[in-house]
Amino acid sequence: xxxxxxxxxxxxxxxxxxxxxxxxxxxxxxxxxxxxxxxxxxxxxxxxxxxxxxxxxxxxxxxxxxxxxxxxxxxxxxxxxxxxxxxxxxxxxxxxxxxxxxxxxxxxxxxxxxxxxxxxxxxxxxxxxxxxxxxxxxxxxxxxxxxxxxxxxxxxxxxxxxxxxxxxxxxxxxxxxxxxxxxxxxxxxxxxxxxxxxxxxxxxxxxxxxxxxxxxxxxxxxxxxxxxxxxxxxxxxxxxxxxxxxxxxxxxxxxxxxxxxxxxxxxxxxxxxxxxxxxxxxxxxxxxxxxxxxxxxxxxxxxxxxxxxxxxxxxxxxxxxxxxxxxxxxxxxxxxxxxxxxxxxxxxxxxxxxxxxxxxxxxxxxxxxxxxxxxxxxxxxxxxxxxxxxxxxxxxxxxxxxxxxxxxxxxxxxxxxxxxxxxxxxxxxxxxxxxxxxxxxxxxxxxxxxxxxxxxxxxxxxxxxxxxxxxxxxxxxxxxxxxxxxxxxxxxxxxxxxxxxxxxxxxxxxxxxxxxxxxxxxxxxxxxxxxxxxx
Amino acid sequence: xxxxxxxxxxxxxxxxxxxxxxxxxxxxxxxxxxxxxxxxxxxxxxxxxxxxxxxxxxxxxxxxxxxxxxxxxxxxxxxxxxxxxxxxxxxxxxxxxxxxxxxxxxxxxxxxxxxxxxxxxxxxxxxxxxxxxxxxxxxxxxxxxxxxxxxxxxxxxxxxxxxxxxxxxxxxxxxxxxxxxxxxxxxxxxxxxxxxxxxxxxxxxxxxxxxxxxxxxxxxxxxxxxxxxxxxxxxxxxxxxxxxxxxxxxxxxxxxxxxxxxxxxxxxxxxxxxxxxxxxxxxxxxxxxxxxxxxxxxxxxxxxxxxxxxxxxxxxxxxxxxxxxxxxxxxxxxxx
Numbered sequence: 125x126x127x128x129x130x131x132x133x134x135x136x137x138x139x140x141x142x143x144x145x146x147x148x149x150x151x152x153x154x155x156x157x158x159x160x161x162x163x164x165x166x167x168x169x170x171x172x173x174x175x176x177x178x179x180x181x182x183x184x185x186x187x188x189x190x191x192x193x194x195x196x197x198x199x200x201x202x203x204x205x206x207x208x209x210x211x212x213x214x215x216x217x218x219x220x221x222x223x224x225x226x227x228x229x230x231x232x233x234x235x236x237x238x239x240x241x242x243x244x245x246x247x248x249x250x251x252x253x254x255x256x257x258x259x260x261x262x263x264x265x266x267x268x269x270x271x272x273x274x275x276x277x278x279x280x281x282x283x284x285x286x287x288x289x290x291x292x293x294x295x296x297x298x299x300x301x302x303x304x305x306x307x308x309x310x311x312x313x314x315x316x317x318x319x320x321x322x323x324x325x326x327x328x329x330x331x332x333x334x335x336x337x338x339x340x341x342x343x344x345x346x347x348x349x350x351x352x353x354x355x356x357x358x359x360x361x362x363x364x365x366x367x368x369x370x371x372x373x374x375x376x377x378x379x380x381x382x383x384x385x386x387x388x389x390x391x392x393x394x395x396x397x398x399x400x401x402x403x404x405x406x407x408x409x410x411x412x413x414x415x416x417x418x419x420x421x422x423x424x425x426x427x428x429x430x431x432x433x434x435x436x437x438x439x440x441x442x443x444x445x446x447x448x449x450x451x452x453x454x455x456x457x458x459x460x461x462x463x464x465x466x467x468x469x470x471x472x473x474x475x476x477x478x479x480x481x482x483x484x485x486x487x488x489x490x491x492x493x494x495x496x497x498x499x500x501x502x503x504x505x506x507x508x509x510x511x512x513x514x515x516x517x518x519x520x521x522x523x524x525x526x527x528x529x530x531x532x533x534x535x536x537x538x539x540x541x542x543x544x545x546x547x548x549x550x551x552x553x554x555x556x557x558x559x560x561x562x563x564x565x566x567x568x569x570x571x572x573x574x575x576x577x578x579x580x581x582x583x584x585x586x587x588x589x590x591x592x593x594x595x596x597x598x599x600x601x602x603x604x605x606x607x608x609x610x611x612x613x614x615x616x617x618x619x620x621x622x623x624x625x626x627x628x629x630x631x632x633x634x635x636x637x638x639x640x641x642x643x644x645x646x647x648x649x650x651x652x653x654x655x656x657x658x659x
Numbered sequence: 660x661x662x663x664x665x666x667x668x669x670x671x672x673x674x675x676x677x678x679x680x681x682x683x684x685x686x687x688x689x690x691x692x693x694x695x696x697x698x699x700x701x702x703x704x705x706x707x708x709x710x711x712x713x714x715x716x717x718x719x720x721x722x723x724x725x726x727x728x729x730x731x732x733x734x735x736x737x738x739x740x741x742x743x744x745x746x747x748x749x750x751x752x753x754x755x756x757x758x759x760x761x762x763x764x765x766x767x768x769x770x771x772x773x774x775x776x777x778x779x780x781x782x783x784x785x786x787x788x789x790x791x792x793x794x795x796x797x798x799x800x801x802x803x804x805x806x807x808x809x810x811x812x813x814x815x816x817x818x819x820x821x822x823x824x825x826x827x828x829x830x831x832x833x834x835x836x837x838x839x840x841x842x843x844x845x846x847x848x849x850x851x852x853x854x855x856x857x858x859x860x861x862x863x864x865x866x867x868x869x870x871x872x873x874x875x876x877x878x879x880x881x882x883x884x885x886x887x888x889x890x891x892x893x894x895x896x897x898x899x900x901x902x903x904x905x906x907x908x909x910x911x912x913x914x915x916x917x918x919x920x921x922x923x924x925x926x927x928x929x930x931x932x933x934x935x936x937x938x939x940x941x942x943x944x945x946x947x948x949x950x951x952x953x954x955x956x957x958x959x960x961x962x963x964x965x966x967x968x969x970x971x972x973x974x975x976x977x978x979x980x981x982x983x984x985x986x987x988x989x990x991x992x993x994x995x
Contacts, residue, residue: 133937137929190974193802196967202927598933
């Protein structure tokens with residue numbers, strides 16, 4: 125348990141992606157089976173074990189520690205699991221129970237009945253040190269939030285075993301903790317495990333960004349164009365009674381979309397865009413990305429929400445049709461199969477991403493800037509002869525996004541960064557003017573922490589240090605007055621209404637496009653300008 | 660004699676009326692007895708200062724030679740008389756030169772322990788328990804959640820990380836007096852024999868520790884040699900915590916920020932400061948050391964100077980020991 129606890133402690137505080145990968149890969153290399161498999165499942169929250177209510181833990185600690193002392197401590201620490209892990213007396217050396225293994229804990233919890241819970245937990249708390257107790261409590265209360273996505277985990281396993289990450293993604297859903305066959309393969313002790321799961325994930329093909337200049341080197345006749353829809357990329361798969369909706373990175377997100385799942389009465393695997401859409405006659409009217417957001421990141425979806433924001437699939441590729449794997453066919457051929465396939469599906473849940481006719485790149489450029497639907501964020505260009513390969517090969521598929529929205533905003537607050545940037549003020553909150561013209565105030569509209577060069581970062585940092593008005597821990601408020609302040613040109617992909625922000629708007633994907641040292645703050649944009657951009 | 664007639668809290672700090680002296684006064688006084696060299700206990704501007712040789716030297720290094728009108732050195736174990744009050748000096752185990760001061764008159768003895776710890780520290784003399792009627796204790800980590808782990812484990816975690824990330828400089832924030840030298844000495848005990856780089860603010864104090872016979876191994880200033888850009892890759896750099904959020908820190912490649920402090924026990928504290936590798940190393944007692952010391956001494960009363968007084972007072976009540984907080988203003992615990 126010690127190694128696992130130490131890994132969690134480090135992961136939580138490590139901001140760098142590469143450092144996280146290194147910590148994970150080292151852990152996997154140093155830890156025996158089956159502990160390492162359970163550990164990674166715990167981190168990616170794929171471990172199905174009995175959960176324990178905080179009230180039970182409070183009751184246990186009340187038997188050991190004075191209530192008033194516990195109260196003072198809880199007030200100071202602020203987190204129940206952490207307070208209990210630190211205040212629990214022990215470890216009791218004579219318990220003879222030296223550092224229980226993670227696998228022993230997980231397996232005991234898998235077999236335990238609910239009434240066994242308190243006794244088991246109490247024994248482990250006695251045997252573990254404070255870090256171990258913290259890991260245990262997070263594990264059993266389901267509070268394991270440590271910033272490691274399953275995608276990152278797969279990358280770490282790929283680094284560890286020297287295998288391509290797409291191979292691991294493909295296998296992932298056929299495997300269960302503690303993943304023994306997977307590790308056998310990664311360690312070179314066995315062949316690659318066969319993917320036994322029905323409806324497995326097929327690693328997706330991604331497009332590279334492009335622009336007019338880049339496209340000029342290619343022949344437009346080799347390409348087909350489609351709109352780039354502003355939803356989320358998914359793979360929907362139905363085989364042998366098994367139906368799954370996967371995210372782009374192979375996470376199973378089926379549970380969030382029972383309405384679409386119910387309509388997946390086919391055998392095959394479709395690649396497409398998940399959108400909110402209302403069937404009207406034969407067509408589907410597409411909802412906005414803010415509509416779709418109502419449906420994202422949910423564990424359960426109330427029927428009312430499903431009715432108000434029904435999700436649909438706008439299909440653009442067909443990877444598997446019945447028994448046929450189509451990925452080795454060229455795009456044009458797959459597209460033909462796709463068109464026939466979609467015809468047989470219910471029209472209120474599935475439609476086809478239409479092709480956009482064009483002759484020259486200029487045509488494409490013109491259409492890209494005048495899309496027929498507000499939920500379009502650019503165009504996709506796919507080579508007619510491209511076979512479906514995982515990853516992001518350069519050339520066969522391009523995405524050409526619409527130009528971002530731009531707004532001039534005023535820097536209001538700056539926060540110190542993390543890791544490499546911990547000595548820099550690198551996270552910026554910016555605002556625009558609102559209120560009467562002669563008495564305007566700034567209202568924050570967003571936060572950005574990239575888009576600038578290292579040189580620019582140094583300059584902004586200097587500005588922040590020289591113009592600090594107030595400090596709140598790691599945050600500084602900076603001078604932002606009509607005639608003194610720093611104007612930032614902010615680029616963003618879209619704007620949503622927001623009840624959580626004072627300004628009433630929330631930017632999507634904001635970043636710093638340019639520093640406008642030349643511009644006095646009173647010339648920065650007003651909130652009305654942003655409001656006019658709302659759909 | 661009532662205990663309060665021998666020693667009592669005042670605005671300027673603890674005062675002994677019959678002896679006419681203050682202990683660790685927070686404002687200038689005629690005669691000050693100083694337990695140790697940390698800035699909140701040892702302030703400049705007193706007419707007479709009595710302290711251990713080491714504490715006087717440290718005050719001289721920090722404030723310059725004219726920090727007091729007159730000074731008088733006291734040795735551990737030395738017993739002296741001040742206006743009929745018997746004063747003796749005993750190791751506190753906190754930092755180099757740190758002393759507990761025992762004050763005695765008419766059969767009543769009060770021990771002002773200053774800041775202290777009970778675990779072994781290669782850079783200073785170990786705490787010696789002194790029997791007393793009143794024990795005056797700090798409570799910097801006076802909550803039962805503060806239980807410092809074994810120092811060796813913390814140092815092992817640092818060394819493991821250095822091995823895992825050989826391209827990075829490990830920047831260890833540590834208070835310049837005591838903590839920095841202890842971290843270095845613990846690294847040496849763990850077998851780390853490479854050059855350790857130190858911030859300029861620590862140079863004089865490290866030199867002083869070395870002159871008092873503390874072995875710190877090879878040290879070098881953490882200044883940039885333009886000829887060798889990667890000199891800090893894989894290195895351990897020790898500096899005052901504030902320096903690592905300052906522009907000074909930018910010279911280091913891929914830094915991993917570490918902080919050696921008892922506060923690092925609480926994850927949120929580490930997170931707030933942007934610390935990636937917290938090292939729970941403290942020069943103060945943890946909860947178990949505080950309570951065990953009180954049980955060992957069994958004084959008639961416990962007075963708590965600073966920190967989380969209410970919890971320690973509560974614990975004393977539960978153990979039928981009279982206790983009260985002194986509410987002395989001016990001692991900080993953030994420097995730990």
